[in-house]
Amino acid sequence: xxxxxxxxxxxxxxxxxxxxxxxxxxxxxxxxxxxxxxxxxxxxxxxxxxxxxxxxxxxxxxxxxxxxxxxxxxxxxxxxxxxxxxxxxxxxxxxxxxxxxxxxxxxxxxxxxxxxxxxxxxxxxxxxxxxxxxxxxxxxxxxxxxxxxxxxxxxxxxxxxxxxxxxxxxxxxxxxxxx
Amino acid sequence: xxxxxxxxxxxxxxxxxxxxxxxxxxxxxxxxxxxxxxxxxxxxxxxxxxxxxxxxxxxxxxxxxxxxxxxxxxxxxxxxxxxxxxxxxxxxxxxxxxxxxxxxxxxxxxxxxxxxxxxxxxxxxxxxxxxxxxxxxxxxxxxxxxxxxxxxxxxxxxxxxxxxxxxxxxxxxxxxxxxxxxxxxxxxxxxxxxxxxxxxxxxxxxxxxxxxxxxxxxxxxxxxxxxxxxxxxxxxxxxxxxxxxxxxxxxxxxxxxxxxxxxxxxxxxxxxxxxxxxxxxxxxxxxxxxxxxxxxxxxxxxxxxxxxxxxxxxxxxxxxxxxxxxxxxxxxxxxxxxxxxxxxxxxxxxxxxxxxxxxxxxxxxxxxxxxxxxxxxxxxxxxxxxxxxxxxxxxxxxxxxxxxxxxxxxxxxxxxxxxxxxxxxxxxxxxxxxxxxxxxxxxxxxxxxxxxxxxxxxxxxxxxxxxx
Numbered sequence: 160x161x162x163x164x165x166x167x168x169x170x171x172x173x174x175x176x177x178x179x180x181x182x183x184x185x186x187x188x189x190x191x192x193x194x195x196x197x198x199x200x201x202x203x204x205x206x207x208x209x210x211x212x213x214x215x216x217x218x219x220x221x222x223x224x225x226x227x228x229x230x231x232x233x234x235x236x237x238x239x240x241x242x243x244x245x246x247x248x249x250x251x252x253x254x255x256x257x258x259x260x261x262x263x264x265x266x267x268x269x270x271x272x273x274x275x276x277x278x279x280x281x282x283x284x285x286x287x288x289x290x291x292x293x294x295x296x297x298x299x300x301x302x303x304x305x306x307x308x309x310x311x312x313x314x315x316x317x318x319x320x321x322x323x324x325x326x327x328x329x330x331x332x333x334x335x336x337x338x
Numbered sequence: 339x340x341x342x343x344x345x346x347x348x349x350x351x352x353x354x355x356x357x358x359x360x361x362x363x364x365x366x367x368x369x370x371x372x373x374x375x376x377x378x379x380x381x382x383x384x385x386x387x388x389x390x391x392x393x394x395x396x397x398x399x400x401x402x403x404x405x406x407x408x409x410x411x412x413x414x415x416x417x418x419x420x421x422x423x424x425x426x427x428x429x430x431x432x433x434x435x436x437x438x439x440x441x442x443x444x445x446x447x448x449x450x451x452x453x454x455x456x457x458x459x460x461x462x463x464x465x466x467x468x469x470x471x472x473x474x475x476x477x478x479x480x481x482x483x484x485x486x487x488x489x490x491x492x493x494x495x496x497x498x499x500x501x502x503x504x505x506x507x508x509x510x511x512x513x514x515x516x517x518x519x520x521x522x523x524x525x526x527x528x529x530x531x532x533x534x535x536x537x538x539x540x541x542x543x544x545x546x547x548x549x550x551x552x553x554x555x556x557x558x559x560x561x562x563x564x565x566x567x568x569x570x571x572x573x574x575x576x577x578x579x580x581x582x583x584x585x586x587x588x589x590x591x592x593x594x595x596x597x598x599x600x601x602x603x604x605x606x607x608x609x610x611x612x613x614x615x616x617x618x619x620x621x622x623x624x625x626x627x628x629x630x631x632x633x634x635x636x637x638x639x640x641x642x643x644x645x646x647x648x649x650x651x652x653x654x655x656x657x658x659x660x661x662x663x664x665x666x667x668x669x670x671x672x673x674x675x676x677x678x679x680x681x682x683x684x685x686x687x688x689x690x691x692x693x694x695x696x697x698x699x700x701x702x703x704x705x706x707x708x709x710x711x712x713x714x715x716x717x718x719x720x721x722x723x724x725x726x727x728x729x730x731x732x733x734x735x736x737x738x739x740x741x742x743x744x745x746x747x748x749x750x751x752x753x754x755x756x757x758x759x760x761x762x763x764x765x766x767x768x769x770x771x772x773x774x775x776x777x778x779x780x781x782x783x784x785x786x787x788x789x790x791x792x793x794x795x796x797x798x799x800x801x802x803x804x805x806x
Contacts (some may be wrong), residue, residue, distance in 0.1 A: 195500045195739050220627045223742075223749060224768040230340075233757040236736060250753065252740060252768065256627065256643045263740060284630025286394060287776050295464075304390035310457040310805055312652075313379045320464055326465065 187213035190239035199263045201242045207266045208276045211251070215281045219253040219262060225289050226250050227296035231270075231322040238267075245335030246270035247298055251285075253280070268298055277303040295320035365486060381424055381441035381453040395443075395779055397452040421445055427790070429458050435532060436801030440778070440790065447786050452779040456772075459805035467765030470517035471731030472498050473706075475762065477568045479752070482767060483803035484565055485528055488514075488521040488766070489745035491570035491753040495742040496651060498572040501734050501756050504706060509697040511652045516587070516690045517560070517569065518652075518743075519683040523594060524553035525746040526676045526683075529798045530601065533673065536795040537614045549597055556586050573707050574700025576695045587691055598680055606677065615669035619793035620782035622667060629776045633748025634675045635797055639667035645744040657689045669796040676798075679746075705732045733761030740768075747771050747798055771803040 180222040186208045190203045228248045247268035276301035278285040289300045297318035422445045436753040437458035443451040479494045480487040531546020556566040561567040623639040644661040646654040662678045664671030664703035708721035742751035748770030755764040781793040
């Protein structure tokens with residue numbers, strides 16, 4: 160399980176230009192940013208699977224979580240230059256238990272075709288998280304073994320955590336309602 | 339990335355095998371499915387499931403050849419349906435710790451496949467979190483894992499503090515550590531109680547709840563509430579510790595250790611209980627890591643992953659404690675880990691009591707911390723700050739942060755995206771129970787139905803945390 164440091168170092172040599180603070184500025188061809196002491200790799204759908212496969216080989220043994228973000232009403236977020244902002248993001252938290260490292264991957268997913276490859280074959284633990292992301296955002300994961308709703312009822316319409324999902328409200332009557 | 343590989347998803351569980359049936363010979367199960375439309379969430383019969391789905395539900399999740407003890411190719415997928423039976427457990431069954439529903443496929447008494455069906459307690463708390471201002475968010479997240487509310491608040495507060503770059507006073511951090519470790523003890527006590535009840539040690543149920551009350555009484559004294567405290571706030575804690583807290587905590591520590599010795603006699607030394615757990619629900623380390631399990635469930639397999647030690651937060655790098663690790667990955671190991679974690683927590687609490695510094699319990703930033711109540715009557719400025727904070731909240735610069743903490747159940751993390759307003763753009767809580775439930779299928783495979791109950795109990799899921 161625990162790959163040695165060698166492939167990581169090699170990848171950094173190949174892909175990474177030395178950054179100002181010694182951190183790699185790219186990882187497996189994807190730009191890396193640092194914020195609040197946390198490392199984030201940005202990907203689009205084209206590079207997503209190869210990036211994740213590379214990170215899996217680098218020794219990130221555990222996929223701690225997958226979640227989605229709908230940037231419909233906040234489009235102007237800062238992203239690296241060669242990553243085009245899309246409406247959805249799939250955010251993956253990875254942990255290397257042996258190296259005590261954490262990494263976040265943010266993958267841009269377009270609204271018109273919200274499909275990304277599933278990580279099930281790399282980390283089977285992503286199954287439930289991807290189902291939740293599908294349930295809440297309608298982002299579909301190709302090659303997922305059982306992509307059904309997990310928290311909402313099966314016959315629910317819409318994906319509740321999307322920003323254009325109407326939350327709706329029930330008018331509260333404090334007096335007895337005339338019938 | 340072809341459309342054909344994706345199940346049709348939301349509304350129609352398009353399964354070619356059943357669609358092929360003609361109109362006159364529609365099986366009864368199909369009619370039921372059409373009415374409830376819940377078919378695809380449930381466990382389906384073998385011929386209606388894909389190989390990958392079967393493999394996952396059978397617990398054979400690893401690919402070869404990475405130290406696998408379960409070879410997915412070994413499964414006999416062709417078992418005729420009339421030899422197996424799909425059983426439904428829950429959602430209202432006392433041993434399921436809430437509204438957990440588990441579907442199992444059994445051949446005779448032996449469990450072949452397991453599938454948790456969840457969502458019965460889903461209340462959309464992540465959506466609610468987007469409506470609440472940052473300083474209100476704690477009231478929301480504290481209700482998720484209702485047995486360990488301080489950890490929810492802590493993960494949320496640490497994420498917000500990372501985004502606003504707040505320098506939290508030392509005393510506040512130590513108070514948080516104290517409350518969290520006491521909370522770990524109370525959570526594990528309740529687990530001892532329910533675990534005992536699940537396995538037939540019914541007297542433990544009473545003792546566990548009784549001892550938990552000791553800690554909840556202290557929580558009530560400090561925060562005003564037994565549960566759902568809303569005590570941790572971005573920037574510190576809501577109030578200082580009350581007078582005499584040292585004596586209370588010392589008394590609690592003494593009682594807890596004394597009681598733990600009693601429970602060792604009552605539970606640990608009992609062969610009846612040990613036989614129910616020893617060797618039951620064994621997991622190997624590679625499966626547990628691959629499934630993203632954390633907490634006692636992961637540590638029972640021998641992986642010493644504890645966020646308090648590996649990614650220290652608060653002042654956990656300044657206290658001395660041991661990370662409990664098992665070897666066999668079975669229910670007995672998980673029991674032993676939790677029992678010993680109570681003792682380790684007491685060890686940490688005693689160090690916290692010694693180390694507790696004097697000072698402020700919340701950051702003195704008027705934009706983040708409301709003024710004390712009596713200042714509002716005296717100072718116009720305090721009134722303005724109070725008014726601004728409670729009507730507009732405080733703005734947080736755009737960005738995203740994820741901070742994990744080690745809850746009694748594993749890694750509990752809060753991912754917050756800020757768009758520069760006073761309300762979080764997205765609040766995602768990585769719930770340990772939600773992820774740990776994925777370990778149920780490999781644990782239960784090959785065991786008996788009573789072992790499934792033991793496995794569920796040893797995962798210690800809190801359904802408020804699972805469904806959020």
